[in-house]
Amino acid sequence: MATIDVLTEPLVTGVKITGESKTMHALVFHGPGKQSWEEKPLPGILKPTDAVVRITKTTICGTDLHIMKGDVPEVTDGRILGHEGVGVVEKTGSAVTNFKKGDRVIISCITSCGKCDYCKRGMYSHCENGGWILGHLIDGTQAEYVRIPFADNSLYHIPEGTDEEALVMLSDILPTGFECGVLNGKVQPGSTVAIVGSGPIGLASLLTAQFYTPAEIIMIDSDDNRLEVAERFGATRTINNSREDAVEKVKAFTAGRGVDTAIEAVGIPATFELCQSLVAPGGIIANIGVHGKSVELHLEKLWAQNITITTRLVDTVSTPMLLKTIQSKKLDSKKLITHRFKLNEILDAYATFGNATREKALKVILTNE
Numbered sequence: 150m151a152t153i154d155v156l157t158e159p160l161v162t163g164v165k166i167t168g169e170s171k172t173m174h175a176l177v178f179h180g181p182g183k184q185s186w187e188e189k190p191l192p193g194i195l196k197p198t199d200a201v202v203r204i205t206k207t208t209i210c211g212t213d214l215h216i217m218k219g220d221v222p223e224v225t226d227g228r229i230l231g232h233e234g235v236g237v238v239e240k241t242g243s244a245v246t247n248f249k250k251g252d253r254v255i256i257s258c259i260t261s262c263g264k265c266d267y268c269k270r271g272m273y274s275h276c277e278n279g280g281w282i283l284g285h286l287i288d289g290t291q292a293e294y295v296r297i298p299f300a301d302n303s304l305y306h307i308p309e310g311t312d313e314e315a316l317v318m319l320s321d322i323l324p325t326g327f328e329c330g331v332l333n334g335k336v337q338p339g340s341t342v343a344i345v346g347s348g349p350i351g352l353a354s355l356l357t358a359q360f361y362t363p364a365e366i367i368m369i370d371s372d373d374n375r376l377e378v379a380e381r382f383g384a385t386r387t388i389n390n391s392r393e394d395a396v397e398k399v400k401a402f403t404a405g406r407g408v409d410t411a412i413e414a415v416g417i418p419a420t421f422e423l424c425q426s427l428v429a430p431g432g433i434i435a436n437i438g439v440h441g442k443s444v445e446l447h448l449e450k451l452w453a454q455n456i457t458i459t460t461r462l463v464d465t466v467s468t469p470m471l472l473k474t475i476q477s478k479k480l481d482s483k484k485l486i487t488h489r490f491k492l493n494e495i496l497d498a499y500a501t502f503g504n505a506t507r508e509k510a511l512k513v514i515l516t517n518e
């Protein structure tokens with residue numbers, strides 16, 4: 150994890166009035182390895198379809214660490230990071246009809262206009278007017294307030310009495326693990342699944358794969374703590390690939406065939422190549438990982454294996470369904486949360502999340518009350 154510039158001035162919370170202009174505090178990116186919790190202007194309504202949301206809870210994503218390392222060059226100096234969170238609607242533009250001031254909402258990591266060709270096909274991730282823009286191309290959710298474009302399509306109402314911490318997992322990781330891993334991987338009753346990577350996203354796939362009662366869900370990681378968590382969350386078997394031969398063990402667990410679904414939830418060449426060795430004839434490799442390097446594709450072995458490789462950026466089309474499973478307590482997403490901080494302690498939260506193995510961190514929750 151890149152180093153973090155720690156502010157030496159005392160931190161001020163809440164909105165304060167400086168002359169005419171209102172300000173807030175936010176986590177601001179200043180180039181690779183440099184970030185600070187600093188004063189920024191309060192966001193306003195720029196288009197009639199916008200809403201401004203007061204953040205009550207947010208989190209840090211592995212993607213934010215990629216940004217801090219400089220892996221996402223489109224993120225420019227001065228950008229407020231974050232694409233996950235829940236909050237309360239503060240203001241709405243004149244064209245917003247689904248939400249009003251005071252509504253409690255889940256913010257989707259994907260902004261969608263609902264009108265373009267991709268949106269009409271449910272491929273919100275490629276919305277011509279949105280997609281993944283929050284904390285990327287526009288200011289994000291690691292702030293006291295955030296502007297959400299196309300609010301009618303990009304926010305979801307929080308049902309009364311639902312635990313808001315659990316719902317932060319709906320902004321990104323649950324739909325990502327489910328859509329890119331489980332749905333694309335066509336997990337089925339009685340099928341066999343291997344998930345490479347037992348971080349928050351791999352664990353989100355593990356939790357949501359169980360909707361379909363596969364016979365085996367084998368979790369593979371090099372961190373014993375994360376594998377213990379996976380066992381508690383319903384993995385039928387775990388393999389520590391730093392000391393065990395994952396291919397040999399998976400073959401042993403599957404009568405020599407390999408798995409019907411191999412989910413890649415890391416994003417490095419070694420783990421994608423491992424998936425190519427784990428997939429059974431007729432199986433699917435469902436990629437979730439964010440890859441920064443090219444990967445070798447072993448067509449000399451796979452050309453005759455009837456396999457499918459899928460890639461996807463989360464569309465968040467499954468968010469309403471996943472919300473119902475949390476509400477009905479079929480899905481306990483809160484157990485992914487390991488650490489809690491106040492929003493103004495976000496630099497400490499980054500330090501903890503950046504040392505996830507040592508800190509045994511999965512998801513951190515930042516609260517702004």
Ligand SMILES: [Zn+2]
Nearest residue numbers: 210212233321
């Ligand atoms: Zn995320």
Ligand SMILES: [Zn+2]
Nearest residue numbers: 262265268276
């Ligand atoms: Zn669109």
